[in-house]
Amino acid sequence: MKQDYTKYLFGVALAGLLLCTSCRSQREAAGSAINIVQTEGGMISMDNRWDANPDAQAVAILKPYKAKVDSMMYEVIGVSTQTMEKGKPESELSNLVAEVLRQAAVQTQGKPADMGLVNMGGLRNILPVGNITVGTVYEILPFENSLCVVTLKGADLKELLAAIASLGGEGVSGVRMTIKDKKLVDALIGGQPVENDKLYTVATIDYLADGNGRMNALTRGVKRDCPEGATLRGLFLKYVRQQTAAGKKITSEKDGRIKSLTP
Known part of the structure; x- marks a missing residue:
């Protein structure tokens, strides 16, 4: 509902x-006739x-x-099988959110995107084990970031993957990357090498689609589709509700999609 x-x-x-x-x-x-001759200020701790x-x-x-x-x-909308945190080069939480974005591209192009992408900075809390409430999702995704599906040439996608490597990893789905010393060693998308002249779709958030977070390559997309009202938070809430309705709990794993060779 x-x-x-x-x-x-x-x-x-x-x-x-x-x-x-x-x-x-x-x-x-009460104080219209008062003249202020001096002011002083300081920090006040806002606590219990x-x-x-x-x-x-x-x-x-x-x-x-x-x-x-x-x-x-406080409405309970699902159950998580584990505590999920964010972390680089990959994490259970970032992997899950990136996949939710990738699948959400169905509403704009009739099929999942080739790649899902979310920045670690956009994830602001952990997903604890046990009951998932609406408030839990708001704490993880407090920003009004919205879905954008960007179509990129392979050459630009390679630059995007190199930018992700330079950050030590971000939340991705649909790709497998190997990085060393924050440099891209190799990458596969859909299990295949990236072809320079082929077109690929990347489902991400508008913040990154605008080139923020070192994602400048996304601004060179040959097509950009950002459906109105499709916030990342709303998409994640919908995903949890759908999984719950299907009798499933929320789960995720680290599967080596970003492998770092740096000790």
Whole structure:
């Protein structure tokens, strides 16, 4: 069931804004004749010490929104068989997310992409063993990154793979790479060597498709298809729900798709 989290989060933000505006108006009315001659500032740690004496007015305003958001974020949508972390040259979590992207290309071209690609920096938390909640996915994928399927010539794909090697690895699917001292030694895509004049599809996120993260080769694609509303987070949520509906748990493995010869 598709759920609209944005309107509730907007409600929380709006309530906070109204509260702050009210406080500011009262201060301005009371201190209109005050001249500020000196200011001092410092860092304030935002931790659980502030939970001891919460602002009653703020709590009252936010309560209905918090209850609604919590009911959505705490929904259990699947089960992970293992704790998955990110790491280079490859990891269980990055392998899984890259494959979700590769398969998501079906919606734009009727079949999976030749390659899936996600940067490690886009994965912000682990996937713990056990129940997977909507909130868990938000913690892993907090950004509004969206699917982009880029069609590249083989020569540009080789440059893309070399860039991945220079970073010591990223999240990939559909390819197998050997790297040494952060340089590409060899690579296969779909089990075959990359051909310079052949066209290949890479399913990635818009952030990388724009050339960020050293992925400049993606900007030279002969075609780029970024379906509206296809966020990576939404795709991952859909994947987990579909696996659960099929009676499957979420699992992944490191399979040597990026092999580093550097000790």
